Amino acid sequence: MAMKITPLGAAGEVTGSSFLLESGGEKFLVDCGLFQGGPESEERNREFSFDPKELSAVFLTHAHLDHCGRIPLLFKRGFRGKIFCTRPTRDLSQFILLDSAKVQEEDFLRQERRKKRAGEEALPPLYSESDVLFSLTLFFPVSLNSPLSLGRNLKVSFHQSGHVLGSAFLVFEEKGKRIVFSGDLGSPHRNVVPDPENPPECDLVFCESTYGDRSHKTLKESIDELALAINWAYGEGGNVVIPSFALERAQDVLFYLRNLRDQNLVPKNPVFLDSPLSISLTEVYQHYTQELDEELRAILSRGEDPFHFPGLEFTPTVEQSRAINLSNRVIVIAGSGMCQGGRVVHHLKHNLWREDSAIVFVGYQARNTLGRSIVDGAKKVHIFGEPVAVKARIFTINGFSAHGDREVLIDWLGHTGKAEIVLIHGEESSSISLREKLEELGRTIQIASPGKTYEV
Numbered sequence: 384m385a386m387k388i389t390p391l392g393a394a395g396e397v398t399g400s401s402f403l404l405e406s407g408g409e410k411f412l413v414d415c416g417l418f419q420g421g422p423e424s425e426e427r428n429r430e431f432s433f434d435p436k437e438l439s440a441v442f443l444t445h446a447h448l449d450h451c452g453r454i455p456l457l458f459k460r461g462f463r464g465k466i467f468c469t470r471p472t473r474d475l476s477q478f479i480l481l482d483s484a485k486v487q488e489e490d491f492l493r494q495e496r497r498k499k500r501a502g503e504e505a506l507p508p509l510y511s512e513s514d515v516l517f518s519l520t521l522f523f524p525v526s527l528n529s530p531l532s533l534g535r536n537l538k539v540s541f542h543q544s545g546h547v548l549g550s551a552f553l554v555f556e557e558k559g560k561r562i563v564f565s566g567d568l569g570s571p572h573r574n575v576v577p578d579p580e581n582p583p584e585c586d587l588v589f590c591e592s593t594y595g596d597r598s599h600k601t602l603k604e605s606i607d608e609l610a611l612a613i614n615w616a617y618g619e620g621g622n623v624v625i626p627s628f629a630l631e632r633a634q635d636v637l638f639y640l641r642n643l644r645d646q647n648l649v650p651k652n653p654v655f656l657d658s659p660l661s662i663s664l665t666e667v668y669q670h671y672t673q674e675l676d677e678e679l680r681a682i683l684s685r686g687e688d689p690f691h692f693p694g695l696e697f698t699p700t701v702e703q704s705r706a707i708n709l710s711n712r713v714i715v716i717a718g719s720g721m722c723q724g725g726r727v728v729h730h731l732k733h734n735l736w737r738e739d740s741a742i743v744f745v746g747y748q749a750r751n752t753l754g755r756s757i758v759d760g761a762k763k764v765h766i767f768g769e770p771v772a773v774k775a776r777i778f779t780i781n782g783f784s785a786h787g788d789r790e791v792l793i794d795w796l797g798h799t800g801k802a803e804i805v806l807i808h809g810e811e812s813s814s815i816s817l818r819e820k821l822e823e824l825g826r827t828i829q830i831a832s833p834g835k836t837y838e839v
């Protein structure tokens with residue numbers, strides 16, 4: 384009996400990560416992520432192409448919503464198996480999934496009011512807060528590098544992938560055959576999370592390709608660019624708005640801001656972390672110092688907090704968030720990372736039209752998102768149904784990315800021996816570009832098709 388894998392999401396696109404794994408007559412799932420961006424995602428999120436009751440277990444690579452966001456729906460539709468992941472991933476997922484249920488509920492109430500007037504019906508939330516709480520009881524934490532036996536012959540192990548706190552790539556083994564799932568891969572030499580481990584030689588590897596078509600600027604160049612954006616906006620009298628993913632990017636940005644201020648490279652004006660979710664996740668990071676990068680542990684051992692500095696204010700309440708709009712020459716870090724909702728949208732409304740403000744994008748912007756249209760140079764966008772002119776200076780800094788670039792991916796794949804490569808988690812142009820480069824290196828490579836079954 385062979386191992387069979389069928390990509391159900393993140394195939395030819397970046398979001399909705401999910402892979403069905405069949406082994407020894409049992410069915411497993413690797414990740415159960417949310418599709419994000421565009422109205423069609425709403426529909427796709429509602430359906431599973433398998434019966435959740437038939438799944439034996441789920442393996443979760445990390446806590447980003449596009450990897451874990453449909454787990455409560457899986458519970459709601461009858462799944463009662465274990466969800467294996469690292470301990471930090473479990474703790475981060477709690478906050479991320481509860482926040483997701485809350486955001487869905489709020490969206491629903493807002494849409495319901497609007498649609499009622501048009502005589503239409505709004506789509507109910509995918510799941511409730513109680514679905515989240517029940518699904519959390521199924522989470523089963525595992526340690527890195529400790530193989531786990533499942534089913535008749537299947538073994539799985541989790542390994543450091545250097546993407547966010549707790550993130551792992553997975554190695555499955557059955558009767559001498561080996562499959563690797565990269566999950567999302569980070570770059571070596573970042574300061575907050577450890578470097579990714581090298582994968583073993585294997586027969587088949589599913590590898591992400593988010594940035595398969597480009598090389599990131601170095602971390603040093605990116606930090607310099609961040610300082611430039613801040614100094615430029617302060618010089619003009621404007622603000623700096625940093626749309627940020629709540630997980631990892633927010634903590635990275637806090638860490639780099641702390642360093643820039645320590646070295647007097649930027650003025651010590653107020654900084655607001657305006658995201659209740661980021662605030663909770665930063666607390667999880669503070670609990671798992673032993674899982675973080677060496678450089679960071681050194682700061683902690685001096686009794687300092689790497690994610691805090693004088694002048695940084697956490698603003699959990701809506702009143703505190705509103706009050707920020709009255710300030711000038713401040714930095715606001717807020718979610719959501721692709722500006723599809725959350726408090727950052729309000730800050731964009733107050734700053735996009737200002738010629739003296741800077742909007743600093745530090746993360747990936749998927750197609751059909753507000754963030755992507757701004758990055759792509761839109762002169763006008765719609766916020767809460769109203770047109771807003773884009774006059775602020777836009778900075779796109781990709782060196783903070785939690786995803787490795789083309790060179791990192793090629794180097795990592797170099798350790799997998801002669802494994803057949805299936806590229807996942809990338810827009811088409813990015814995967815094609817990476818495929819060409821890998822073919823030059825003599826590798827056998829395909830770009831994942833959703834619904835196609837791969838076998839070893």
Ligand SMILES: [Zn+2]
Pocket residue numbers: 445447450546567
């Ligand atoms: Zn991720």
